[in-house]
Amino acid sequence: MNMLRPACVLALMTLTACTQTWVDTKYQQSDRFATWVDSTPSPYRLLAGDDISVVLPFNVELNYKGRVAPDGTVAMPFAGNLPAAGQTLAQFGETVNRALAANHMTANAMAMVAVTQTAAHVFVGGEVGKPGELALTPGMSVMQAIITAQGLLDTARTGEIVLIRRSPDGRPMLRTVDVKALTQQGDPAQDIVLQSNDTIFVPKSSIAEVDLWVDQYINKALPFNKNVNYDINGARSF
Missing domain, CATH: 3.30.1950.10 (wza like domain)
Structure with missing residues (x-):
């Protein structure tokens, strides 16, 4: 368990830096991820530390x-x-x-x-109230984990929440979960039951990503005079 936690934290940091990449369907089918396999939730098995x-x-x-x-x-x-x-x-x-x-x-x-x-844990990162490690209770679902992490922020992209799990051969599997469909349409297929060491990442909404990009790469990175307004015709005013 202790060896897995740094890897999960690193995964959350990587996801934060690559939000759009990780929720794109084409990456779910790439060589970096095994094909997602749904499995029937098995009865909880006791762990050292429970x-x-x-x-x-x-x-x-x-x-x-x-x-x-x-x-x-x-x-x-x-x-x-x-x-x-x-x-x-x-x-x-x-x-x-x-x-x-x-x-x-x-x-x-x-x-x-x-x-x-329980000594079993899952990891929740991204646009939630309190990202971090959560104790996994038997039968805990994606939505329950998000609620335990103090819920979704207004900037969350609720239609494409990322769930990463280890496949039987140890490779990472990735799928997206549409929490909006669950809460608004009652789609039970979106409320996945979690397993030990699952990682949930809630990306930012598209508008929030644009605002962040403008703030990081325009307002902070480029030496614009903030007292100057630029327009599309190249004119400027003070």
Whole structure:
């Protein structure tokens, strides 16, 4: 996880400098990106660093709250040191049930496991209120991540939000998400469920890009006298 974060920050910086390039369809099909493959969201699997709660409805005295250790285990009283990382919540619940039964604590624990704070993250950059790294909650969608990042700015290009994800072979995949179609037309195909280490980039609207270009390359870069007005006929006035 720590090795991936600098790369994601660098990607966000690159996107900021190349907004139009990254949202253009022709670049989605270029050699730099793998073909986007939609996948059915899989059940959440526990990670080292996840905070979890284990509730045993018929044995509440055995309820547990704690964190998955760096080695992927959970040290649960009366159950022992249990493997957790990589298991779904249901699978870890069964692990707890078997351990409690083996230790003669209860024959049918019916453990219910929930993640209270996940170690998985996504990255949101561009025209949002608070760009940065977000904890990925199970089932979080693109729109939910944007809302968690304090929403879209007025300068956001809501019809072409960029989503980058790693393909199964490790190459980056890119697609655009039309949040405007989601909010105005209720198009559910645009509310993509996120996966760990996904990167969302919200580019500027076209008008904002023009204003930024004028400010950076005309007002600041060129030595124009700001007291002089230029017109298309070459005349000037003070």
